[in-house]
Amino acid sequence: MSQDEIADLLAEAEELLENCASAEEVEALRVKYLGRKSALTAILRGLKELDADKRVEVAREANLAKKKIEKWLAEAKQKVAAAPRQVTRIDHTLPGKRYPTGKLHLITRTVDDIVDIFYGMGFEVALGPEVEEEYYNFGALNFPPDHPARDMQDTFYVADDVVLRTHTSPIQVREFQKRKPPVRIIAPGRTYRQEAISARAYCVFYQLEGFYVDHRVTFADLKGVLTAFAQQYFGADVKLRFRPSFFPFTEPSAEVDISCFLCQGRGCRICKHTGWLEILGCGMIHPNVFEAVGYDAEEYTGYAFGMGIERIAMLKHKIDDIRLFYENDIRFLSQF
Amino acid sequence: MQISLNWLKELIDFDLDVETLTHKLTMIGLECEATPLIGSLEKIVVCKVIASETHPNAANLKVCQVDCGGEEAVTIVCGAPNVRKGMKAPLALPGAVLGGEYKIKSIDKYGVTSDGMLCSEAELGLSDDQTGIMRLERSLKIGAPIAEALKLDDYIIHFDLTPNRPDCLSAIGIARDIGAMTGSRLKRPSVKIREFETPAADAVRVDIEDDDACPRYAARVIRNVAVGPSPWWIKQRLLASGIRSINNVVDITNYVMLEYGQPLHAFDYDNFRQPQVLVRRARIGEKFTTLDGVERELNKDVLLITDGDRPVAIGGIMGGEYSEVTEKTTTVLLESAHFDSRVIRRGRKHLDITSESQDRFERGADPNIVLTALDRAASLIDKYAQGEILAGTVDCYPNKIEPLQLELRPPRVNQILATDLSTPEMIDILDSLEFGVTPGKNLQVIVPTFRPDVTQEIDLVEEVARIHGYEKIPCHTETGGGLVTSRVESEEFHTHLRRVLTAQGYYEVVTNTIVNPKEVLLLDEGVEYIKIRNPISEDLQWLRRELFSSLLNVVRHNLNHQVEKVKVFEIGNTFIPIGEKLPSEEWRLCLALAGGDTGENWTFHPGAFTLYDLKGALECIAILVDREVSLSLAESKVFDPGCSFEVMLGGVGIGTCGSVSRVILESFGIKSEVFLGELRIKSLINTRRGPAEYQPLPRFPSAERDLAIVVGEKVIIADLVATITAAADQTLRETVLFDLYRGKQVGQGRKSVAFRLVFRDESKTLTDEHIDNLCNRIVDKLRVEHDAQLRA
């Protein structure tokens, strides 16, 4: 190949590379000019057949040409990479392509969120039957027969001594019978109350029970676990207030209020202008419960707490009618 | 329970504003809030009528001159029949607002300007008496603001008491707790009795047939009482507690009940047929008319107070109609008794009556306050109804109820509460609550009988804790306990199911487990259900055995509320009686589809749901257990005969699915087609394959061939696949159905089916020749077995 031919080749390569519009074109030209079958490669390969004086000159020319083409290739590559793609215009405001997803029920979400927090604190999950023996629902939990405390819970009966559990507390008794302390359990579940259905009450509702029995468990531990829970669930600056209360299966018992997260404690309609929201009941497990399950109340102490799931979800999401949870209107379900 | 703030102030010294007081009471376990006794009484004053003449232009009105403390008399036009010269009455001056809305102004009445209004008790909100203007006591100062003069400057404290505190159903009980938190001592009213010589024992004898039910019955007899209206201060306190004023005698019994928590009853003793009280159980079928005028049928649970002949009251619950104290009464038998709380509870349940008295006895009254309360009431009747109290009390109390004695170990208190209270601090607290304490290493504590809730050491711990203050107990955020935390496998699996299904576009629902018998019977007859004995309504009586009826209700609700795409699932409990005490509780998954995709995404085409949508979801679920789904035709009452299947996973039936039969849809009032599927979750989990074993990745390339054939409509895909598999050798790795077409081109009654066949050998690259041979064999076999034609 003559020097003129090399010059022609260079001119052609320069023009073609300058007009490249795609990476594919650039690659094709690289193969054409620098590939194994290209003219330049042929020249460089044929050098040894040339006269010694000519060999040096051609080699110099060819290498120069190769460098130039490499440079143009690099430039062309950069240019096409930077150029906008010449495809149909994208309307980035169109929704993405996906199959519409469903959602979890708000009760499930609330239970999951709460269980996760306690799970992280070392609580295990346990469950129990919804149709329950009166003994587990009342007797073993220190509700004497014919005691007014039984009226606090309006009970559905399915047989003389079989009820629909009115709280998740029977799970305490069932787990205590199965295990030896330390026992640290969180027990969510469905409970029942024989009560007319209204915006504030439904015959079915969810509760979540937690309890811990070990050597030297104190009321201070109870305050600690609930404070840690409330601050994780409702926010780090939420305050707690423990008020003496009464439950047959705990003594001392307490009702726990949190500072209203809707008005930051200033008082609003939801907290009835008190700045506090009642969220759960708790206490130290009554020695009579330990006696019923054969734990030594002198050796072990423990705490228990229980909260209503719908109530917490209603507060958190400002829902004013509990029936919405069980009506399952998709326009409601899709909001959470 | 509600009580006047001023009353509490009379019983105990405290220097707290009403808001602080209610907060502090709430924080020691007596939850309460305060409201003003009555609304604004501004510009209402005490006046004296100094002249009253008939209105010149209206004969039924009077023109009065009243003195309200100013320099000149004020002219008032008044229509009340009881206006008299010389009486004192409340006067609302221009600017006053009655009942929060009625504004008083100077007004012309038939030519006379009236500069205010004389008010009735009803107009002031003090009672419902509107028969005439309120007559004020003569001692009241003319011109004084009415709120001040009548001590209406008061708050009602409303308590929401826990059932364990019957002692706080009284002013003294609440004052005692206030004393425990402030350190001051109760000022109990002093009771002085002035008795006549005649012994009460001559006038009445008391017998108790059942002294478990009625451990104590005490009575006094008071003669020559003057029954009439109560003094204002008694009325005012009853008003604050929401109790209607009846007459002085009845009001005094209620007043003392509010004061001591001991219910009392006053009988018109002249209506007794015999001079005696006999307490006995009612006989089955016995009837009695209570003072609310209702005739009630009794049973053995009811305790009666009788005169030995006829019943005069239901013990501890309600008095009788004809022995009531009225204006005509002259001799009163005053009862102060103690009834067992369980008896009162059973009686109340049988009769379905509640009363102030029943509430106190049922929660537990103090048997040892009986005489004090009786004497207090008698002395008030003496003072305000001029009675003559006969000498002595007839007190039948065969077995004295002694206070309980408990031992409290001070270290135990600190161990449970994580506090470091000293023993003297604990003694102080118990002493302030009127527990008797003998110091020592362990404290010997005498529990007063007004605290029936305190029966064990732990109850004393709570008393110390609540008065010390829960807020002062430390808060520990470090904890011990074990490291092993297991989760419940079924719960974990439920979580996986929920994730898969919501990702597939299903909404989770949560429905009532209590179902309507009429609805479930449509789905499943002749099986046992768990039935509620005391249902809240006819529609909610049984516990469900399946979720179908629950989900059909959800579908109906949504379709009726303009939701066009109903795609829901529930993971719910079912209850199967198994002849044991408790039923078997079985968790199930139910899916429901109705309507169709509504084109929520612009890349999809809207279309009605079909069984294949449901099957797709089942296939996604099967991935969780590493199995494949197949459906096999099965009969069911729920589904359409042509579209009713058993769901098989790894050859095991785990549930049913199909298109709901028209009969059932009609009964549920659903017009659109509904697909339902229900799986037994335990069965589903049981089909789960063990951990998948690694298969080496292919080392040689695979080859694909598309095969389009036309077959008769009745040929099913599974049979075609079986033929293909049988005709090929083990190099056929996958048979994927990728197109199904019906239309003119393939002709009536036939369908075009296209498969993609994937061939691969693990030891070499397959030749075209080998694959072509296999394909020819496949086509031949399809032709022979299924009359399949190759599509061009």
Ligand SMILES: [Zn+2]
């Ligand atoms: Zn608030």
